[in-house]
Amino acid sequence: MALAAEPQLDADVFGAAALDTDVLRQALRAAGLRVTAPRLAVLEAVEKHPHSSAEEIFTRVQQLLGSSSPQAVYGILAVFTSAGLARRFDPPGSPALFERKVGDNHHHLLCVRCGAVKDVDCVIGEAPCLTPSDTSGFEIFAAEVIFNGICEECQTASAQ
Numbered sequence: 001m002a003l004a005a006e007p008q009l010d011a012d013v014f015g016a017a018a019l020d021t022d023v024l025r026q027a028l029r030a031a032g033l034r035v036t037a038p039r040l041a042v043l044e045a046v047e048k049h050p051h052s053s054a055e056e057i058f059t060r061v062q063q064l065l066g067s068s069s070p071q072a073v074y075g076i077l078a079v080f081t082s083a084g085l086a087r088r089f090d091p092p093g094s095p096a097l098f099e100r101k102v103g104d105n106h107h108h109l110l111c112v113r114c115g116a117v118k119d120v121d122c123v124i125g126e127a128p129c130l131t132p133s134d135t136s137g138f139e140i141f142a143a144e145v146i147f148n149g150i151c152e153e154c155q156t157a158s159a160q
């Protein structure tokens with residue numbers, strides 16, 4: 001039985017974005033997930049605005065659906081992350097960010113001033129792209145690199 005918080009989606013909720021929505025529905029089904037309006041809305045928000053926090057995603061989902069709860073959105077994001085539909089990126093000292101680019105082992109440039117995040121391709125192309133000088137016996141399968149710096153906009157702002 002469907003939960004009250006996850007009604008089945010009627011055809012026209014997304015209006016003109018119907019084509020997009022088809023692709024998103026397929027992505028949900030391919031991940032073995034039932035298609036629901038909240039799941040579609042979360043997936044669409046993450047797809048259109050990469051590196052969004054759960055709070056930002058919640059705001060967009062509310063705009064799309066008219067109603068939702070932060071708890072529902074957090075729950076859906078957790079399901080998406082474990083199903084491989086979304087990737088969670090945890091910048092130090094900031095809320096987790098979510099994106100649809102999964103499985104490409106990409107890394108992130110992070111502006112330490114404004115928190116802007118940009119994707120950067122992995123130089124090697126496959127995980128793990130870095131080997132620690134000492135693995136302490138760990139079997140290493142991935143390395144996440146954050147390049148800390150100051151974005152162009154912040155550089156311009158401080159030059160003025």
Ligand SMILES: [Zn+2]
Pocket residue numbers: 111112113114115116150151152153154155
């Ligand atoms: Zn910046």
Ligand SMILES: [Zn+2]
Pocket residue numbers: 051089099101106107108118119
């Ligand atoms: Zn990214």
